[in-house]
Amino acid sequence: MPALSKLKTLTNLTRIWFALSLIPILSVVSCADNENARKIAEINERIENEFAPDKRVAVYDIEIVSDRNSIRIKGETDQPEALNRLKEELKSLNAPIEDEVSLLPDESVGNHPYALVNNSVANIRSSPKHSAELATQAILGTGLKVLKIEGDFYRVRTPDQYISWVDHGGVQLMTQLEYDSWSTAPKVIYLKTFGHVYDSKDNELQTQGDLVLGSLLKLTGKDEKYFEVAYPDGRIGYVRRDEAEVYLDWLDELNPSPNRLELYARSLLGSPYLWGGTSSKGMDCSGFTKTAFRMNGLIIPRDASQQIMAGKDVDPELSFESLTKGDLMFFGKKATDSTRQRVTHVAIWLGNDRGEFIHSSGRVKIGSIDSNAPNYDEFNTGRYLGSRRYLGESDPQIAPLPFKN
DSSP states (O other): OOHHHHHHHHHHHHHHHHHHHHHHHHHHHHHHHHHHHHHHHHHHHHHHHHHOSOTTTOOEEEEEEEOSSOEEEEEEESOHHHHHHHHHHHGGGOSOEEEEEEESSOGGGTTOOEEEEOSSEEEEESSSSTTSOEEEEEETTOEEEEEEEETTEEEEEOTTOOEEEEEGGGEEEEOHHHHHHHHHSOEEEEOSSEEEEEEETTEEEEEEEEEETTOEEEEEEEOSSEEEEEOTTOOEEEEEGGGEEEHHHHHHHOOOOHHHHHHHHHHTTTOBBOTTOEETTEEOHHHHHHHHHHTTTEEOOSSHHHHTTSSEEOOTTOOSTTOOTTOEEEEEEOOOSSSOOEEEEEEEEOOSTTOEEEEEESEEEEEESOTTSTTBOHHHHTTEEEEEEOTTOOOTTSEEOSOOO
16 A cells, blocks of 8 residues: 555544544533423422412513523513522532613603503503504503513503503503602592583583493592593593592492492393403403493403412312402313313402302303203303402402592
8 A cells, every 4th residue: 555545544434533532521511401401490499489470460572591601690580589589599500690681660661661551441462563462451541561562562561460462553652750749639430330521511412432341430520410630641620520530439348248249240241251451341240240340440361360369268178158259250271180270261250149140151151050941051050169358357468449549
């Protein structure tokens, strides 16, 4: 074999030997990288489950990218304590941490951290587009905390802690000073199912807008027949005094009770079902219970699956015997050996001798657990999961209405 060929062969063998010698080293590095990735994913998931188990009321959208030289965390959250915990635990991996996480409220909010609902009803959607699912609603005069501004949409937190997106046309952005001024100003609450703000006292044919049960407006004047009111954006109009009341007077006289709860629940009979709805224009099952309790001065969790976690369990035996008027009844799929309980519906127990409850299903209507009753609801009776009592119970998830100044 010529000398040149022998040299080439020897060189190739050397390269092969060198490459083979690197395999154990690369394998060790690869295993270490995989172990780090596993630890990072485990830490991130555990912290998310601890601080943001319910994505409807907390934001924790954090992604972690790592290599042998650094750990980069990016995304957004409204849970600063969770972010601090995450960074603290990642330090155990002995790599520099690059923090690119945006804390909500973020800088897009500027000096407008609040918004007030400026229409009779504001539609709040699951994502920042008009075609997105209706997640919930908020009615006129409701204060919202702004977390982020993206185009014409604002990511907001409602008084019941729900986080979703509202378009700019339904709300009025406010500075802290403007919001404080609104909070302490005298107000009027609307007490009929539907109504209007009139453009003038002399012409009820021309309106500034419509009203739903529980709407709040600033009180700027009054006479024997009308309240003069102002919208959050400053528009002035007139509301009939026989359809509304001064808000603080109404609050002072308020005595949450089963009878009052039934009164307002019955006032909504016939209202159409609307997925995501929380007003007398249309409401889903939990939007209906939320509205009835709101008119009793209480803010309760938004969804049925959240409402079952509040208050006091009053029917663990599922016998209906310990229920009293005003208790919330829950329905859905019972747990099995392989699946969890799934709450899909809620109603208000009326506590009469006919075994009746009132709920929103197709429309707001009254059903019964009595198989001999003409309004017997066999479907829901068969999927009953239990009941909770809110009235008279102390629970941080059951809060008083705001603007009590």
